[in-house]
Amino acid sequence: MRSRLRLGDLFGLGLRGLAARPARALLTAIGIAIGIAAIVSVIGISASGRADLIATLDRLGTNLLRVTPGGGVLGTGSEVPEEARVMAERIGPVQSATQTTQVEASVRRNDLIGELETGGIAVLAARPDLLDELGGGVRTGRFLDNATSRVPAVVLGSVSARRLGITDLDPRPRVFLDGTWFTVIGILDPLELHPDIERSALIGYPVADVLFATTESPSTLYVRASPDFLNDVAEVIPATVNPQSPDAVDVTRPSDALQARRAADEALTNLLIGLGAVALLVAGVAIANIMVMSVLERRTEIGVRRALGATRRHIRVQFLFESVLLSGIGGVAGTLLGAAITVAYAANRDLTLAVPPQGVAFSIGAALVVGALAGLYPAWRAARIPPAEAVRK
């Protein structure tokens, strides 16, 4: 002769308990929903953003070093040996190296424009393998090759092209480089890690030598090395490329900027998730509050149920379940809302959509745990109400 409550009936009791005060249940669930939506959307948006960042890093590689051996922007440092690149290539783990050299010339749209109005565009001599080494591409036309390096041909960085007002290669546009007309044969895609190339006009070394007496002494070296030995290479490279004044050599890793952005993103994400967790906590306190109130209001119901044969445990489980149900509804609604925010954001920003299922599972789990914790005390109180007292008139 034992009291028994079927699981299905427990479910019914919980739903009915909430349905009896729908507005209150709704308002309480909204609190949970906001916390969960914040967490899910932050996880989703940062995962989507990170997916893009990782794709970019994968494409560009993180094993490229940018070496400026001349010492300073003004190029007033000591003479860098013309063999610097070849010497760098001789370092064991170095896979390849290429270079650019500053050309003493300015580029203008035509000969009527003043010599000083360069638009901030640098003229660089570049080797034909530069673009491949940097992982870049041409938007239109083609890059320099051995043949076009010998003639007055120029490839424009994406920013330079915009500044010169050249959007396509039809009809064959020309630009004016210190007394010589150069034909534009290509325009580059944006190079996010190499803003200096984006803002330059690239010509071949042979033609630079002939027209502007440019030497092979590099102003920037690009060295791609085996990732495992990247730090070692960075350490020995200054003495290798500029034995006279190794201190003047600047070695940077362009992908560091992206990595830093990624780290900053992660820190911000963690902060936002923390805020979401705080919202969840506050919502949990609200649930506990509402449930305590509900227990007080429903003393009679509790008494009647006890009179009908409910054990203390049945009462406890009923209120606990109501609390979990409340937070569960909030959790599911919040997850849907968070996912919707993520989808909208990703679509708006053209990001690859990535809502990590573990994140979603975690937040729904968190909502349920919050609900259970919030329900513990009210449920305990409900179960302790003496039945005789609860049905007293």
Place this chain on the structure above:
Amino acid sequence: MPSVLRLEEVTKVYPGPPEVTALVDIDLAIAPGELLAVMGPSGSGKSTLLNVMGALDRVTRGTVEIDAADIATLSDRELSGLRSHKIGFVFQDFFLIEGLDATANVAEGLVYRGMRRRERRDRAVAALERVGLGRRLTHRPNQLSGGERQRVAIARALVGEPSIVFADEPTGNLDSQTSEEIAHLFTSLNAEGATMVVITHEHDLAARFPRIVELQDGRVVGDRVR
């Protein structure tokens, strides 16, 4: 014949301060099939007696046996089991669930039996027919009159076929005409075999029942069988 309910020297003291002695040395035995009224002015200890008899509260001294089981030896859980199987309650304020129709309200009396929903409903319909509400099965409490609501509450108390039913001032909220009908219902349910204890302060109602136990200041001052 063994008693359904037996009280022996039952004393109930509510711990104070101030300490209140609600029942003093009550001896009472109720046989199966009895219909009795427990009568007394307010403050005489009627409600405490009901709580003690219905295993809703424990006594300070003495013995309470329900179906030969001494409830002092039972755990809270076992007492709940006892209530779900052997005891039915009817309250003055009905205490029906507003959102549920009559059938579901009555079926709620079987929820803690672990019975399947279908069976609960079938039994609830039968119980409602027994109290004369066969045509009000799907009405909600707010669509029913006071007398009909009390009938639903009585059906809920009866639906589990308990050994004994306690009714606490069942006509306290009803007009005299309706009270009359409820009293008649008790008599006819008793004639069908139900054991019932009706707590009341109304002489007219008590006078209709075969046995009247009178309570005053926590003591039994009269126990008459007509």
